[in-house]
Each structure stands twice: as structure tokens, then as C-alpha cells.
Amino acid sequence: MAMGLVSWRRVQTGFLRGAPYKEIQASWRAYQENLEPSTVRGIPDVSINSVQQTGAENGSSASLELDIEHYVVPAPSTSANSGLVYAANMTETPRSLSRAGVLSNADSSGSVSHSGISVDRPALIKDMEVSVPDPSKVYSSSGMVESKSVGTFSPLQKQDSHRGLFVDRGVGSPRLVKSASASTFNIDLKLDTETKNSMPAAAGAVAAAAVADQMLGPKEHRHLAIVLVGLPARGKTFTAAKLTRYLRWLGHDTKHFNVGKYRRLKHGVNQSADFFRADNPEGMEARNEVAALAMEDMISWMHEGGQVGIFDATNSSRKRRNMLMKMAEGNCKIIFLETICNDRDIIERNIRLKIQQSPDYAEEPDFEAGLQDFKNRLANYEKVYEPVDEGSYIKMIDMVSGHGGQIQVNNISGYLPGRIVFFLVNTHLTPRPILLTRHGESRDNVRGRIGGDTILSDAGEIYAKKLANFVEKRLKSERAASIWTSTLQRTILTASPIAGFPKIQWRALDEINAGVCDGMTYEEIKKNMPEEYEARKKDKLRYRYPRGESYLDVIQRLEPVIIELERQRAPVVVISHQAVLRALYAYFADRPLKEIPHIETPLHTIIEIQMGVTGVQEKRYKLMD
Numbered sequence: 001m002a003m004g005l006v007s008w009r010r011v012q013t014g015f016l017r018g019a020p021y022k023e024i025q026a027s028w029r030a031y032q033e034n035l036e037p038s039t040v041r042g043i044p045d046v047s048i049n050s051v052q053q054t055g056a057e058n059g060s061s062a063s064l065e066l067d068i069e070h071y072v073v074p075a076p077s078t079s080a081n082s083g084l085v086y087a088a089n090m091t092e093t094p095r096s097l098s099r100a101g102v103l104s105n106a107d108s109s110g111s112v113s114h115s116g117i118s119v120d121r122p123a124l125i126k127d128m129e130v131s132v133p134d135p136s137k138v139y140s141s142s143g144m145v146e147s148k149s150v151g152t153f154s155p156l157q158k159q160d161s162h163r164g165l166f167v168d169r170g171v172g173s174p175r176l177v178k179s180a181s182a183s184t185f186n187i188d189l190k191l192d193t194e195t196k197n198s199m200p201a202a203a204g205a206v207a208a209a210a211v212a213d214q215m216l217g218p219k220e221h222r223h224l225a226i227v228l229v230g231l232p233a234r235g236k237t238f239t240a241a242k243l244t245r246y247l248r249w250l251g252h253d254t255k256h257f258n259v260g261k262y263r264r265l266k267h268g269v270n271q272s273a274d275f276f277r278a279d280n281p282e283g284m285e286a287r288n289e290v291a292a293l294a295m296e297d298m299i300s301w302m303h304e305g306g307q308v309g310i311f312d313a314t315n316s317s318r319k320r321r322n323m324l325m326k327m328a329e330g331n332c333k334i335i336f337l338e339t340i341c342n343d344r345d346i347i348e349r350n351i352r353l354k355i356q357q358s359p360d361y362a363e364e365p366d367f368e369a370g371l372q373d374f375k376n377r378l379a380n381y382e383k384v385y386e387p388v389d390e391g392s393y394i395k396m397i398d399m400v401s402g403h404g405g406q407i408q409v410n411n412i413s414g415y416l417p418g419r420i421v422f423f424l425v426n427t428h429l430t431p432r433p434i435l436l437t438r439h440g441e442s443r444d445n446v447r448g449r450i451g452g453d454t455i456l457s458d459a460g461e462i463y464a465k466k467l468a469n470f471v472e473k474r475l476k477s478e479r480a481a482s483i484w485t486s487t488l489q490r491t492i493l494t495a496s497p498i499a500g501f502p503k504i505q506w507r508a509l510d511e512i513n514a515g516v517c518d519g520m521t522y523e524e525i526k527k528n529m530p531e532e533y534e535a536r537k538k539d540k541l542r543y544r545y546p547r548g549e550s551y552l553d554v555i556q557r558l559e560p561v562i563i564e565l566e567r568q569r570a571p572v573v574v575i576s577h578q579a580v581l582r583a584l585y586a587y588f589a590d591r592p593l594k595e596i597p598h599i600e601t602p603l604h605t606i607i608e609i610q611m612g613v614t615g616v617q618e619k620r621y622k623l624m625d
């Protein structure tokens with residue numbers, strides 16, 4: 001209690017100088033009315049409580065009879081509950097093909113146009129399949145690898161120069177912009193959240209790094225292409241989808257381009273293994289053409305402001321990669337991401353999943369025939385496979401299980417590539433559930449006050465007990481599971497009846513900091529601080545409470561939590577708060593940033609995220625109203 005008062009006074013004294021006294025008074029009154037002695041301070045950061053609690057309502061003795069299926073409620077329809085959808089189907093719709101009438105033979109004029117922008121396509125197959133240069137020379141200066149075509153995006157480059165450089169802001173604070181010609185930052189008062197730009201909609205480190213890279217790096221390095229490399233059934237599409245989700249969540253405009261999708265649209269789903277033979281000239285030409293079309297679409301999208309393109313194909317020969325590097329010249333930086341797997345069991349499992357899920361085999365009624373055809377296809381690729389040893393690359397070798405493996409990194413620098421490597425080092429496909437829940441109802445929830453650090457209401461206490469029973473039943477055979485809470489007492493108290501699992505307090509899981517509005521009701525904010533109320537309503541994602549946080553700030557501080565959730569191999573129960581759970585859930589459900597502040601996260605409901613080889617699936621349990 002004393003600690004709370006001291007810290008409040010410090011804030012109050014500092015703030016009085018600049019803020020309207022009325023606002024302080026309202027906030028201070030709310031704080032005093034709500035002040036409850038903390039019953040949980042002094043709990044160590046990690047505690048293990050192995051004593052079972054008994055005798056409570058829905059106590060442990062009854063818990064093993066608990067039928068958890070009884071509490072299942074429908075989840076909103078998002079990608080997280082359609083985990084069995086083949087990841088390639090969720091990728092970008094091929095623009096060049098739909099523009100050309102989708103299945104009609106694609107534009108043969110050699111010129112395509114995106115949103116009125118004309119992009120010369122190389123007279124590709126023939127012109128691009130030049131002899132393979134010495135990789136060390138690919139990156140040398142002029143002439144060695146001549147770009148015949150793509151790169152003439154002058155109309156867009158002009159537009160680019162008018163585009164401001166985006167820097168983090170909380171609404172309330174204006175946005176900083178830097179004109180391409182000026183060397184100083186100006187202040188942009190526009191609240192245009194939809195403006196397309198190549199800078200991430202992000203706060204803190206992500207925004208700072210983006211500014212630094214934009215100021216210092218070569219222009220083409222403002223756009224990054226992660227080009228997957230690897231034999232079929234090595235988890236490329238899955239890795240690409242996961243990386244796309246992570247980068248989007250961090251605020252980078254990221255798209256996943258799957259060449260298989262282009263191939264299926266242009267050449268149908270029933271191509272046999274022969275189509276993939278390296279000595280089949282028609283097949284080679286068709287495959288190179290769709291790869292070039294996808295690359296063109298990706299580059300066009302980058303010129304419209306897209307930041308990171310994930311280019312998903314086998315790209316397993318140096319010749320193919322050389323073609324892509326030439327197309328990328330002057331447009332984007334390429335990092336190859338090669339996935340290598342030497343574990344026969346994992347490959348066999350992936351092959352079987354492919355036959356079940358890939359549209360390539362949707363019309364093949366005979367599973368064994370599909371299996372044989374796919375194995376023949378794989379053998380065709382193996383004959384000509386050339387591992388990457390050129391340019392900038394990341395090689396993931398036997399990393400799927402999360403046990404050991406190797407990651408090799410060559411010629412990688414910069415903030416974003418560094419983050420990508422860090423993410424890839426920490427992810428794996430071991431199936432495990434992650435249970436997300438808000439704390440039980442708090443006394444502040446009852447009064448409609450935001451923030452604060454009150455204890456649970458009576459209903460909240462009942463939820464805590466029900467949750468303990470649920471967790472005991474759901475994770476009874478998962479002794480390595482752990483319970484994560486914030487440092488606020490309503491989450492710690494919600495976790496307290498759960499026995500037998502380590503409990504970890506994370507400051508990063510604390511609720512969004514409402515700054516001077518902490519302890520107020522929304523009505524009080526509307527009445528006393530109407531401009532703040534309106535600013536938040538207008539742009540809830542970027543709005544930063546005076547002396548507090550925005551949703552973008554929350555996302556930024558949650559990144560280590562996401563990395564740790566990815567890294568964990570055992571189940572985790574996360575007991576946190578509304579804004580924080582919105583942000584965490586959005587990562588798993590791949591929901592766009594702008595939706596995050598509006599995602600429904602009801603009290604007394606558990607969202608179970610199942611992580612696994614086929615992606616992410618979601619199940620919800622509503623334990624009480």
C-alpha cells in the first residue's frame with residue numbers, strides 16, 4: 001500500500017506542472033476510492049505451489065469429473081480455428097494471373113500493369129536463363145549480372161519521394177514525418193492511419209530501427225524479400241506462413257507469395273511428377289514463368305509500399321535463384337531461407353500431410369497413388385537440388401523438432417534480418433496448447449474503472465477456482481506446464497488456486513498503462529478529457545494515454561512473450577488482461593493490427609490455442625458468465 005502511494009505521488013507531482021488540475025483530481029479520486037491493500041506483493045517472480053487446494057466451490061476433489069467439453073463455445077471464425085486449411089491457400093491471390101483472366105494463358109506481351117503501373121517483364125524464361133554467374137560476382141557492381149527488365153518503376157519512385165517517413169507516435173502526440181529532401185523531421189498532424197508507406201505501423205524499437213535503416217541503408221534495402229529454398233516437404237510453406245504472421249504482428253507490411261498457387265491457377269492442380277522433371281523443357285518453362293510472375297507481383301506490391309515479401313517456392317537450383325536475384329536488383333534485398341531436414345520420419349510425416357492437404361492431390365482419390373506420385377516428384381527435385389551458398393542466407397538444418405539442429409547465417413545484417421533469425425531460432429513445431437484467459441472479474445471491472453490494481457470480485461474468485469479445476473483436468477498429464485501472470489494482483493489471485501505448476505510473473509503481461517486515466521471510468525474520461533476520449537476513439541491502435549501506453553506500445557513489449565511462447569515445448573496458461581490478450585491472440589489468429597483494439601476478449605473464458613504441425617487451431621471454453 002505504501003509503495004502504491006509513493007509511486008502515485010511521484011507521478012502526480014511530475015504531472016501537475018503540465019496537465020489540467022481537474023483531470024488529476026478525477027484520476028486521484030478514482031485511485032483513492034479503489035485503493036485496496038495488495039495481498040500479493042512480495043510473491044517471488046517464480047513460485048511453485050504444489051499443494052492441492054480442497055473444499056472450495058468446485059474444489060479439486062470434483063475436478064477430475066469435470067467435463068471440460070461441456071464448456072466449449074464457438075470461436076469466432078478466424079484463421080486460427082481453421083488450422084487445417086493448407087497454408088498455401090491463405091497466401092496472396094496472384095494478381096498477375098487474375099488480371100490476365102486467371103486461367104487464360106498469362107499475358108504474353110512481356111509487359112504487365114499493376115494499379116496503373118507498368119512493369120516490364122523480362123522476356124523472362126529465355127533471357128533469364130543465362131549461364132549461372134559466379135555467385136561472388138552477383139553482388140558485385142555494374143554489369144556482371146545485367147538486369148534486363150524489372151526495375152523501371154519510375155512513376156512509383158516519384159511517388160515514393162513524396163511519401164513521408166513514418167515514425168512512431170501516440171495520438172495526442174503528432175506524427176513525425178521526414179520529407180525525402182529535407183534533413184529534419186517535420187510534424188504531420190494528419191491522422192491518416194491507412195496511408196500506405198514502407199515503414200511499419202509500430203512503436204519503439206521496431207519504428208526506431210526502421211527509421212535508421214531507411215536513413216542509412218541503400219534504397220532497395222527498404223524492401224526485403226525472404227526467398228525460401230528447399231526440397232518439397234521440408235516445411236517451407238509452414239515456415240513462410242509463420243514468419244509472415246510474426247512480421248505482420250510486429251507492424252511490418254508483409255505478404256506471402258506462394259508460387260505453387262500460381263502454378264495451380266495457371267496450369268491446373270493435376271500435374272503429375274513428370275511436370276517437375278528438370279529434363280522436361282515445357283515443365284521447366286512453365287515453372288519458371290509462374291515463379292517470375294509471382295516475383296513480379298511481389299516487386300509491384302513492394303513499390304506500392306509493401307515492406308517484406310516472403311517468396312515461397314523450392315527455388316532449389318542456382319539458376320532459378322539467379323533469375324530472382326536479377327529481378328530483385330534495384331528493387332529489394334534478397335535473403336534466402338533454406339530449410340533442410342534429414343530426419344526421414346519428419347519427411348514422411350510431411351509427405352503424408354501434403355497428400356491430405358495440398359490441392360495438388362485433392363482430386364486424387366487413391367492416397368497410395370498420390371503418395372507415390374509425390375515421392376516421384378521429390379526424386380525429380382533431388383536430382384538437381386543445389387543448396388544455397390550464394391548471397392545472404394539463413395539455413396535451418398533439422399530445426400523442426402526444437403531439439404538442437406543448426407542454423408547457419410551468412411552475410412546477414414540489419415535490425416529486421418536479425419529479428420527474423422532470432423524468431424527462427426526459437427520456433428519449432430512440437431504440438432502443445434497455449435491457454436489464454438483474462439483474470440477473474442475484479443472490483444474495478446464491477447465499477448467500470450480501467451487500470452488499477454484491485455482484488456477480485458466474488459464472481460472473480462469463483463472463476464479462479466473454476467479455472468484451477470479446468471487447468472488441473474486439461475493439463476493433468478502435462479507436468480512441465482507453467483502458469484504465467486502479470487504482476488497485478490487480479491491475475492496473481494486468479495492463478496492462486498492452481499496447484500502443482502510453476503507460476504511466473506511477467507511485467508510485460510501487465511494491462512495497458514492508462515497513464516493519467518488509470519482508475520477512471522470511460523464516462524469520466526469522456527466528461528473530463530473529451531479530446532483524449534475522441535482521439536482514442538478515432539485511432540485506438542495508435543492512441544497513447546498521456547503518460548501511459550498505446551496498443552502499439554503493448555505489442556512492442558509483448559514481443560519477448562511471443563518469442564518465449566514460441567520457444568516453450570510444454571503447455572502454458574497465460575492469465576493476463578484485456579488489451580494484452582487482444583494483442584497476444586491477434587498474433588496466433590493472424591488478425592490485422594488495426595483490428596487488435598476491438599477484438600472481443602470476454603471475461604471468464606479460456607481461449608485454447610493449439611500449436612502444431614498443421615498450424616494454429618483455436619477452441620474456446622466459457623466457464624461462467
Ligand code: F6P
Nearest residue numbers: 449450451511512514577578579
Ligand atoms: O476494463 C478492463 C481493462 O482491462 C482496463 O484495465 C483496460 O484499460 C481496458 O480493459 C483495455 O480495453 P480498451 O482498450 O478497450 O479500453
